[in-house]
Amino acid sequence: MKNKLWIYGCSYSDNWNDRVIPYDNTWYGVIADKLNLEYKRIWDNNHCEVDDATHFATGGEGWLYTQQMILRSAKNWGKNDLVIIEEPPRNRTRIFNLDSDYSLHLQTGHPKILSQMVPEHYNHIRKGYQVYTSEVDRLDEIEFNKKEKNWVTIQELLNFLQYRDTLLSLSNLHPNIYTWSNDGDAFNFYWHDDGSKAEGKLNPFWNTYKESMGSRLLKFGEFDNFTEWMGNYPSYWNDIKKLDNHQNSAGHLAQGWLFLEQLENYQYISR
Numbered sequence: 001m002k003n004k005l006w007i008y009g010c011s012y013s014d015n016w017n018d019r020v021i022p023y024d025n026t027w028y029g030v031i032a033d034k035l036n037l038e039y040k041r042i043w044d045n046n047h048c049e050v051d052d053a054t055h056f057a058t059g060g061e062g063w064l065y066t067q068q069m070i071l072r073s074a075k076n077w078g079k080n081d082l083v084i085i086e087e088p089p090r091n092r093t094r095i096f097n098l099d100s101d102y103s104l105h106l107q108t109g110h111p112k113i114l115s116q117m118v119p120e121h122y123n124h125i126r127k128g129y130q131v132y133t134s135e136v137d138r139l140d141e142i143e144f145n146k147k148e149k150n151w152v153t154i155q156e157l158l159n160f161l162q163y164r165d166t167l168l169s170l171s172n173l174h175p176n177i178y179t180w181s182n183d184g185d186a187f188n189f190y191w192h193d194d195g196s197k198a199e200g201k202l203n204p205f206w207n208t209y210k211e212s213m214g215s216r217l218l219k220f221g222e223f224d225n226f227t228e229w230m231g232n233y234p235s236y237w238n239d240i241k242k243l244d245n246h247q248n249s250a251g252h253l254a255q256g257w258l259f260l261e262q263l264e265n266y267q268y269i270s271r
Helices: 027-034 063-076 102-108 121-126 133-149 151-170 206-216 226-231 249-261
Strands: 003-008 082-087 093-096 114-117 177-181 237-239 244-247
Touching: 003 027, 003 063, 027 082, 027 249, 063 082, 063 151, 082 151, 151 177, 151 206, 177 206, 226 244, 244 249
Parallel strands: 003 082, 082 177
Antiparallel strands: 093 114, 237 244
16 A cells, blocks of 8 residues: 655645646656655545545645644544645635535535635736635725734734644654745745745744754755745746746646655655
């Protein structure tokens, strides 16, 4: 029986371009192939049950959802399995979905009873790009709060601290847990659309966290976070004209091989 590859995160840990890029050519597909691991996406086969899946990355979600999926599935991790957890963009949160059939969601335990909030979509609205229309009013409110109360920075800090404490605890409980970050030492609110850093506040806890995680924190060459790496490699963007920095085929392959080079400490590689 093959060991399993467990993946958690948002669309950067899935296949945003699934009609173009075969799943075997995604960054996690490359790892699964080279390390002889198996995975099963929760969205395959008409949304399989949590107990059947090993891949839980979902577009637009943040740390609250990611942590929820970890807590619901960690009991199924085998001691020889490989677990890779993405820290999604920190400014994302979840609110109650008033349009949801909550009775069905409560019965099935499906997480969509809560709707994701993606504040970075506000910039796309202002630039004329279409996003989920149900978000527009809420994003206007968040934009106001962002200016008046620094709401987003507070939310990002809370999300990071929950992520940090979860990963530090899990890394002491399982030998093969790795993680990677979208934002690194910068709050997501302060990234420019092209992936470069704007002037603003930095995460005061990042460096000590990075030291504590050591080789379990997967890096991107000279960069310790995905956003800065992608900002320096526009050829890896899905659509740079639309500010879509999801990985294209070349980006997925590059990320997969960068991670493979850092997985030397994974103890149960089948050769």
